[in-house]
Structures are given as structure tokens and as C-alpha cells.
Amino acid sequence: MTAINPPLIANRTPDWAPLRALVGDRFSENAAVRAHHGRAESFFAAMPPDAVFFALTTEEVAAAMRFCADRSVPIIPYGAGTSLEGNFLAPRGGLCIDLSLMNEILHVNAEDLDCTVQAGVTRKQLNEDLRNTGLFFPIDPGADATLGGMAATRASGTNAVRYGTMRQNVLGLKVVLPDGRIIQTGGRARKSSAGYDLTNLFVGSEGTLGIITEVTVRLYGQPDAILAATCSFETLRGAVSAVIETIQLGVPVARIEFLDALQVHAINLYSKTTLPERPTLFLEFHGTQSGAAEQTAMFRDIAKTHGAGNYATADTTEARSALWDARHKALYADLALRPGAQAIVTDVCVPISRLADCVEDARRAIDESGLIAPIVGHVGDGNFHVIMLVKPEEQGEIDRAHKLSERIVELALAHDGTCTGEHGIGIGKKHYLRQEHGDAVDLMRAIKRAIDPAGILNPDKIFDETLGAATAAPS
Amino acid sequence: MTAINPPLIANRTPDWAPLRALVGDRFSENAAVRAHHGRAESFFAAMPPDAVFFALTTEEVAAAMRFCADRSVPIIPYGAGTSLEGNFLAPRGGLCIDLSLMNEILHVNAEDLDCTVQAGVTRKQLNEDLRNTGLFFPIDPGADATLGGMAATRASGTNAVRYGTMRQNVLGLKVVLPDGRIIQTGGRARKSSAGYDLTNLFVGSEGTLGIITEVTVRLYGQPDAILAATCSFETLRGAVSAVIETIQLGVPVARIEFLDALQVHAINLYSKTTLPERPTLFLEFHGTQSGAAEQTAMFRDIAKTHGAGNYATADTTEARSALWDARHKALYADLALRPGAQAIVTDVCVPISRLADCVEDARRAIDESGLIAPIVGHVGDGNFHVIMLVKPEEQGEIDRAHKLSERIVELALAHDGTCTGEHGIGIGKKHYLRQEHGDAVDLMRAIKRAIDPAGILNPDKIFDETLGAATAAPS
Numbered sequence: 001m002t003a004i005n006p007p008l009i010a011n012r013t014p015d016w017a018p019l020r021a022l023v024g025d026r027f028s029e030n031a032a033v034r035a036h037h038g039r040a041e042s043f044f045a046a047m048p049p050d051a052v053f054f055a056l057t058t059e060e061v062a063a064a065m066r067f068c069a070d071r072s073v074p075i076i077p078y079g080a081g082t083s084l085e086g087n088f089l090a091p092r093g094g095l096c097i098d099l100s101l102m103n104e105i106l107h108v109n110a111e112d113l114d115c116t117v118q119a120g121v122t123r124k125q126l127n128e129d130l131r132n133t134g135l136f137f138p139i140d141p142g143a144d145a146t147l148g149g150m151a152a153t154r155a156s157g158t159n160a161v162r163y164g165t166m167r168q169n170v171l172g173l174k175v176v177l178p179d180g181r182i183i184q185t186g187g188r189a190r191k192s193s194a195g196y197d198l199t200n201l202f203v204g205s206e207g208t209l210g211i212i213t214e215v216t217v218r219l220y221g222q223p224d225a226i227l228a229a230t231c232s233f234e235t236l237r238g239a240v241s242a243v244i245e246t247i248q249l250g251v252p253v254a255r256i257e258f259l260d261a262l263q264v265h266a267i268n269l270y271s272k273t274t275l276p277e278r279p280t281l282f283l284e285f286h287g288t289q290s291g292a293a294e295q296t297a298m299f300r301d302i303a304k305t306h307g308a309g310n311y312a313t314a315d316t317t318e319a320r321s322a323l324w325d326a327r328h329k330a331l332y333a334d335l336a337l338r339p340g341a342q343a344i345v346t347d348v349c350v351p352i353s354r355l356a357d358c359v360e361d362a363r364r365a366i367d368e369s370g371l372i373a374p375i376v377g378h379v380g381d382g383n384f385h386v387i388m389l390v391k392p393e394e395q396g397e398i399d400r401a402h403k404l405s406e407r408i409v410e411l412a413l414a415h416d417g418t419c420t421g422e423h424g425i426g427i428g429k430k431h432y433l434r435q436e437h438g439d440a441v442d443l444m445r446a447i448k449r450a451i452d453p454a455g456i457l458n459p460d461k462i463f464d465e466t467l468g469a470a471t472a473a474p475s
Numbered sequence: 476m477t478a479i480n481p482p483l484i485a486n487r488t489p490d491w492a493p494l495r496a497l498v499g500d501r502f503s504e505n506a507a508v509r510a511h512h513g514r515a516e517s518f519f520a521a522m523p524p525d526a527v528f529f530a531l532t533t534e535e536v537a538a539a540m541r542f543c544a545d546r547s548v549p550i551i552p553y554g555a556g557t558s559l560e561g562n563f564l565a566p567r568g569g570l571c572i573d574l575s576l577m578n579e580i581l582h583v584n585a586e587d588l589d590c591t592v593q594a595g596v597t598r599k600q601l602n603e604d605l606r607n608t609g610l611f612f613p614i615d616p617g618a619d620a621t622l623g624g625m626a627a628t629r630a631s632g633t634n635a636v637r638y639g640t641m642r643q644n645v646l647g648l649k650v651v652l653p654d655g656r657i658i659q660t661g662g663r664a665r666k667s668s669a670g671y672d673l674t675n676l677f678v679g680s681e682g683t684l685g686i687i688t689e690v691t692v693r694l695y696g697q698p699d700a701i702l703a704a705t706c707s708f709e710t711l712r713g714a715v716s717a718v719i720e721t722i723q724l725g726v727p728v729a730r731i732e733f734l735d736a737l738q739v740h741a742i743n744l745y746s747k748t749t750l751p752e753r754p755t756l757f758l759e760f761h762g763t764q765s766g767a768a769e770q771t772a773m774f775r776d777i778a779k780t781h782g783a784g785n786y787a788t789a790d791t792t793e794a795r796s797a798l799w800d801a802r803h804k805a806l807y808a809d810l811a812l813r814p815g816a817q818a819i820v821t822d823v824c825v826p827i828s829r830l831a832d833c834v835e836d837a838r839r840a841i842d843e844s845g846l847i848a849p850i851v852g853h854v855g856d857g858n859f860h861v862i863m864l865v866k867p868e869e870q871g872e873i874d875r876a877h878k879l880s881e882r883i884v885e886l887a888l889a890h891d892g893t894c895t896g897e898h899g900i901g902i903g904k905k906h907y908l909r910q911e912h913g914d915a916v917d918l919m920r921a922i923k924r925a926i927d928p929a930g931i932l933n934p935d936k937i938f939d940e941t942l943g944a945a946t947a948a949p950s
Binding site for chain 2: 154
């Protein structure tokens with residue numbers, strides 16, 4: 001079971017005529033289109049596909065995949081292009097299947113609090129559509145990602161502390177397998193013990209096992225009351241300790257986001273806010289009027305014992321939107337902090353009891369590195385990011401950033417955590433997977449091999465072709 | 476990928492000496508011990524294993540599995556023996572690996588709200604151990620099942636409407652694979668996007684992919700306030716409609732259980748209660764004092780509009796325990812209703828919007844069958860059971876029960892539901908799996924084949940050896 005897929009000999013010059021005949025100008029070999037699909041938001045070299053196929057239906061996806069399977073052409077699924085670990089880059093070329101035109105909301109079952117959408121629907125589009133139903137879809141990774149992409153990377157974001165990640169919120173999927181077969185996983189019943197959980201096998205598989213074309217997700221009633229606030233602290237440890245105690249006491253906070261002093265400074269400059277430039281929490285409480293007020297009071301009591309300073313509420317819808325808009329633009333604020341720089345973003349997650357130590361250790365490691373790198377985090381889950389601002393032209397900066405990134409992952413693993421809380425392994429974190437999961441990686445590979453024996457689906461993602469090859473079966 | 480495992484030629488007469496040498500009298504071929512391990516609580520013929528191995532450590536489990544793998548001996552994992560679909564029967568004999576002696580609670584991480592236990596720890600044992608920590612483990616299938624067994628069948632029960640099923644509550648597993656390799660899945664961080672979700676692949680796999688020897692689960696703070704009550708209704712539809720509206724309005728009820736009039740009658744006789752013998756809900760609300768009271772008030776307002784009659788609170792801990800004890804003994808109360816009868820229990824689950832129709836359809840089908848069969852259900856999830864009381868010696872009763880059971884599953888599937896909400900496929904529901912999941916079953920089989928190529932792990936469970944063999948690959 002430790003055997004790996006044979007290295008894929010990618011066919012980069014197939015006769016594309018059948019695909020062009022199938023979808024006309026929704027097939028493209030245009031250099032600009034290819035470049036657009038081969039460039040991640042974060043710091044990776046451009047790796048464009050050989051062609052791009054804009055699908056409109058599941059059947060078209062299946063036809064394209066059969067074409068590729070018959071010709072050993074790599075297949076790379078693409079949603080909104082917002083993923084951060086190079087998850088959709090095409091290091092071996094191949095056919096990029098762009099799902100962004102599959103953006104139909106198929107069914108909203110308000111009574112059952114679920115809906116089924118095509119994979120290219122974005123979270124903002126869905127919530128816009130739901131506005132008058134009294135329902136909403138809470139998972140919010142910041143970027144306006146597609147639901148298919150969010151499922152594929154097991155995305156989460158600011159609301160996960162209360163509503164869970166895609167793992168908890170995807171009820172079912174329509175998936176095209178590498179040989180073009182179409183299957184439906186899961187179902188609309190809220191629970192089932194009927195067979196293996198294929199839904200959660202595809203959620204987080206980063207397009208390496210199949211292409212998701214439809215997603216059924218849970219919805220939630222819009223809360224009666226939403227109270228948002230910011231709260232600054234004297235120390236980083238004070239802020240993080242307040243989070244830990246809030247979670248441990250079971251306060252059902254909807255969002256609890258940490259920003260270090262440097263991140264607050266960047267936001268003040270970029271979003272024209274006047275927040276105290278100290279370690280700060282951005283908070284949101286959902287519930288009935290009395291329930292949300294009770295949560296707020298509980299949090300404020302906790303915060304006081306950890307050196308809380310200024311507590312500012314965002315009472316109106318506009319003020320609340322401005323607050324979260326500023327938070328979501330943290331990455332752009334950071335880039336503006338050092339014009340010309342690019343961002344390398346880490347993404348680790350640790351058990352909440354280790355969070356204060358791990359964030360402090362990370363801050364120390366950043367300071368030792370001499371890099372400019374704010375810290376932000378969905379700390380209610382123990383998840384935080386270090387945003388390293390580097391200029392490739394500055395001697396050795398990239399190297400230092402990679403070393404710092406490695407150091408932060410090692411800190412997280414030493415604190416019983418994971419090398420990625422929500423961005424995925426992609427092309428950038430393959431070398432940490434075995435460090436974190438040991439021989440369980442061989443089982444992942446066995447599953448990959450069973451479903452995609454030719455290795456054509458999103459090659460070089462999650463697994464490194466050379467990793468694990470030397471591991472002998474222990475029994 | 477549609478190919479099935481070669482039919483297992485089970486070796487039923489290996490030389491057991493190495494296993495006896497390994498664990499002494501924790502290996503047994505005693506007829507009574509074998510019989511005890513080959514008899515399900517529900518209606519299945521006895522199918523004893525050829526021998527039973529009582530493991531104390533993961534390494535012993537691995538050694539036993541290597542022994543079996545080398546000799547084509549079937550392996551059947553066994554916990555508390557409380558599963559209901561014959562999940563641990565041994566139709567091809569083989570070695571039963573009993574994990575009940577692996578009952579150590581390894582770590583309780585109160586700060587992180589999680590704990591790691593050996594697979595043989597039961598849910599009552601765990602909660603007893605947690606009593607003074609302020610924490611509890613909510614998943615409650617009624618029977619005092621082991622955590623390993625609960626993970627393997629994706630169990631849930633009365634609290635799932637608020638706290639989720641094992642799917643949402645298992646953070647990680649230690650698993651022995653069929654060739655004896657030991658892997659660790661998941662981790663203690665609350666979220667991770669690092670690789671495939673092996674944890675949820677094993678949760679619900681019913682011992683067909685590996686044997687779970689350790690389980691890491693989420694814990695929750697014991698709520699400040701617990702309010703329990705019963706509420707009777709004029710009609711079945713009224714009771715179920717009240718549930719639907721409660722869920723749709725997002726009242727975070729912790730338990731909401733339906734019992735039809737016949738079930739209430741049985742409980743009154745068996746547990747000496749004096750409940751009105753009408754369609755009834757058993758309820759529990761968890762929260763702060765004010766939060767729980769607010770939930771209660773919201774529910775009562777809803778119930779009034781659906782013909783609620785008597786609403787009786789169970790205010791003391793003793794009264795609450797008596798209430799849930801009576802609910803958990805529903806099966807025994809039913810058996811007492813018809814002395815000498817055995818129970819065949821169905822377990823379907825539908826989207827909440829379909830629940831009233833489906834339960835009414837089921838009640839009509841029961842009445843047409845002429846069988847005695849109360850209905851109970853974890854209706855907050857859309858999950859309900861029909862408990863058919865049959866006497867094998869009565870001409871044709873078994874046949875009628877099987878036909879009724881089939882009819883109820885068909886009703887559930889027609890209502891967009893699942894053939895099993897929480898009991899699993901086991902040996903009894905294999906023929907429904909393809910009806911529900913179509914070609915996705917071929918993918919499940921491909922995974923089974925990749926992990927257990929010899930087919931020695933819990934053979935004849937989930938998949939029928941003949942099913943799917945005739946399915947040609949469609950592409």
C-alpha cells in the first residue's frame with residue numbers, strides 16, 4: 001500500500017480539436033487566459049496550464065475528463081483562483097477546467113435549512129441570493145471563493161468557531177471521477193450511517209480525487225441580533241488568554257479574531273480606522289437580543305481579567321460591515337505597508353490551550369528573522385496566520401521567509417497542531433504532510449491510487465512524487 | 476473500479492497456537508464465549524466467530540490482525556455488542572477481536588475540551604469519569620456502547636440535534652489496518668486542511684477498513700441549566716409539526732424525541748409512568764439559566780399552535796433521569812408489551828420538511844400490515860425508528876415485518892432520506908445501499924479493495940459480495 005503512483009508522463013500536446021468542437025470558444029489556448037489560470041494570489045512561480053476549458057455543465061466536465069484520461073493529460077480544477085497554497089497551479093501543464101461559469105443556485109430548501117448550488121457559485125453570490133429568505137451561509141474565508149473551491153480545500157475563516165468549517169457544513173456533493181463517471185455523495189437527511197463518508201473524503205482533497213460540480217450545504221437562520229466589537233489588550237498574551245477562556249467557558253461567540261499591533265497599524269493606514277495600535281480582538285456575537293447581550297457581558301468580564309483596554313462596539317450594520325471589511329482586507333493592508341513586497345502567508349492551527357505559547361513563540365521567531373510580518377488569526381479555533389512581506393529582489397529575504405515559515409510550522413507541530421488550518425497542502429506544504437501524519441500518508445496515497453490510478457488529477461498537489469517512495473511496508 | 480473483492484475463502488481451521496501463546500486465556504474457543512459474540516440484540520440468526528481474542532493493547536490487535544492476514548482468517552471487531560444491524564456477526568467465522576478490556580481513559584484535556592480513550596471505554600464510563608471536571612460527552616445512543624463501536628457505526632442518538640453525531644465529534648483515531656500497520660488519523664487541533672479526512676473515512680466504516688483502538692473526541696461544558704419536559708399532542712402530525720417548526724426557527728434544543736401513542740402506552744406499563752397516552756415529545760433544553768428558559772418559552776409558543784396538550788416539566792435531576800431512563804428503555808418496554816416477541820427495528824432519516832408526511836405514511840403502513848409496532852424517533856434530526864414486535868412462530872409474521880421494513884425504507888428514500896440514520900448498514904441493509912447511493916457504491920468498494928484487498932475485515936458487512944458484480948464500468 002506504500003507504492004506510489006507511477007510518475008505521470010504528462011501529454012502536453014494532445015489534439016485539442018474534440019474539446020474545441022464540444023464547447024467552442026469556451027475552450028481557450030490564449031496565453032493571457034492561461035497565465036491568468038496559472039498565477040496564485042500568494043508567492044509561487046507562475047505555472048500555467050496548456051489550455052483552459054470553461055464548463056457549463058457536469059456532463060461537459062465529464063466529457064473533458066474522459067478526453068484527458070484517454071490521453072494522459074493532467075486535469076486541474078479552478079474556481080475563483082483565491083486559494084493560497086498554489087492549489088491550482090499546473091506544474092505539468094494540462095487542461096485547466098474552470099468552473100466559474102457553473103454559477104447557478106439550483107435549489108434552496110428553506111424549510112430544511114440547506115441548498116444545492118453549482119460549484120462555481122461564490123459565497124457572496126449565495127448570501128446575496130438568500131438575503132430575503134431569513135437564512136445565510138456562514139462560512140467566510142474572506143475572499144469571495146466559490147463553494148466548490150471552498151469544499152475542495154476544506155475552507156473555513158472567521159465564523160468557523162461557531163458554525164464549523166466546510167467539513168461540518170457540506171451535506172453532499174456531485175463529483176466527476178477521473179474516468180468521467182459522475183457520482184452523488186451524501187444526501188439531504190441531516191444524518192446517515194449508510195456506507196463510507198465519501199463527502200468528507202472529497203472535502204479537503206484539493207481536486208486530487210475528483211472534480212466537484214455541485215455542492216449541498218447547510219444554511220442557518222439569520223440571527224435576531226448581531227453585536228460586533230473590537231477590544232484592545234495591553235499584551236499579546238492577554239488578548240490570546242481572553243480568547244482561550246472565552247472558548248473554554250463555552251461562550252458561543254460567532255467570530256473572535258486576533259490582530260497583533262503591527263496588523264492593527266496596517267489596517268489603520270489602509271482602511272482609515274483609528275484603532276488603538278495594540279493587540280486587538282475583533283468580535284461578533286449572534287443570538288436572540290438577550291442571548292447576544294449575555295454573551296457580550298460574559299466576554300467583557302473575561303477580557304477585564306486579561307488586561308483589556310478599549311472596547312468599542314459597532315452597533316449599526318454599516319459600522320459592522322466596515323469592521324469586517326477592514327479585517328478581510330488585512331492582506332492588502334499588509335501589502336500596502338511595504339510597497340512592492342509580496343506576501344508569503346503561513347497557516348497553522350494548534351489546540352487552544354497551546355495558542356498563547358505558540359503565538360508568542362511565533363512572534364519571537366518573526367522578531368529574530370528581522371522580517372516584517374504581522375499576525376492575524378481565527379484564534380477561537382486556534383488558527384493563526386503570519387503574513388511575511390518580502391521583496392524577492394532583497395538579498396536573502398525569500399530564504400529567510402521560507403526558514404521562518406518552516407520554523408512556525410515546526411512550532412505548531414511541537415504544540416500538537418497542524419501545518420495548515422484552512423489553506424490546504426497544495427504545492428507548498430507537501431513536505432510537512434508526513435511530518436504531521438506519518439504512515440497515515442501511505443493510506444492517503446493508496447486511496448489516491450485507487451481512485452486516480454493514472455495520477456492525472458491535479459498532479460503534484462498534496463503528495464510529493466518522491467516522498468514516501470523509500471518507505472518499506474513495515475509488516 | 477467496479478470490480479469487487481474476490482470472494483473470501485475463509486480459513487476456519489488455522490492453528491491458533493500463536494495467538495494463545497501471545498495472550499494466554501484472553502484467547503478463547505469456548506462455545507459460550509463464541510455464542511455470546513455471535514448474537515446480536517436484534518433479530519438475526521446467531522453467527523458465532525470461531526474464536527475470540529480479548530485485546531489489551533493496540534499492539535496485540537496488530538499482532539492478531541497480522542496472524543489473520545497471513546492465514547486468510549476473517550476478522551470481526553467487537554465492542555459492547557449493542558449494535559442493531561448485525562454489524563459484528565461472523566457469517567464466515569473467523570477471529571472476533573473483543574476490545575472491551577481496552578477501557579482506559581488515556582488523556583482528558585479539559586482546557587481543550589477533548590479527550591483520548593481506548594476504544595473499549597463506554598460512554599457512561601467516560602461521563603462518570605468526567606463528572607467532576609465540569610465537562611461531558613454528549614453523544615448518547617441509549618445503549619451503553621463503547622466509543623470505538625460508536626465511531627465505527629457513526630452513532631448518534633438523542634443529543635445529536637444539538638451536538639451532532641460521531642461524524643462531528645471524533646477528532647482523531649488510532650487504527651490498525653488489515654495488514655497490522657498502526658496509523659493515527661486527525662489530530663487535536665480543532666481544524667486542519669492537511670490531507671484527506673481519514674478520520675471520517677473510518678467513522679461509519681463498521682470495521683470493514685480497520686480496527687479502531689483509540690478515539691479522540693470533543694467534550695462540552697456541562698450546561699449551567701438543564702430543563703427537561705414532556706409535551707403531549709392531539710395528533711401525530713401536530714407533534715411532528717411542532718418539532719419541524721422548532722428546528723426551522725433555530726431553537727437550539729438539546730433533545731427532542733417523538734413517541735407515538737402506542738410507545739407511550741408501553742412506557743407507562745414498563746416504567747410505571749402516567750403519561751397521557753397520546754403522541755408525545757420528550758424535550759431537553761441546555762444553556763444559561765435565562766437561555767434555557769428562553770428556549771422553553773419559544774418551544775411552548777410553537778407547541779400551542781400545533782395542538783399541544785399536557786406540558787410537564789421534570790425539574791429535579793432525579794425526575795430528569797427517570798424521564799430519559801424511560802425513553803432509553805423504550806425497546807424493552809416494547810418487548811414487554813408482547814411477551815415472547817422479538818424486535819425488528821427500522822432506522823430511517825429524512826429531511827425535516829418531509830418528516831410529518833413520512834411518519835404518517837409509516838404509521839399507515841404499519842396499520843395496514845397488522846403488526847404491533849410503536850414509533851419512536853430522534854425527530855429533531857428527521858430520524859425515526861419503527862419497532863416491530865414479531866413472534867417467529869406466528870405464521871408469516873417475519874415475512875410481513877420484512878415487507879413492512881422494506882416499505883418504510885422505500886418511503887424514506889422517496890422522501891429524499893436515508894435507509895439508516897444511525898444504526899449502519901451491517902448485514903441487514905446491504906440491499907438498500909445501492910438504491911440510496913447508486914454508483915457511489917462502486918467508489919466505496921474501490922476504497923475497501925485498496926485498504927483490505929483480501930477482504931478479511933468484517934466480511935459481508937456494508938457490501939453484498941454479489942451486488943455490483945454485474946455493473947459494467949460506464950465509461
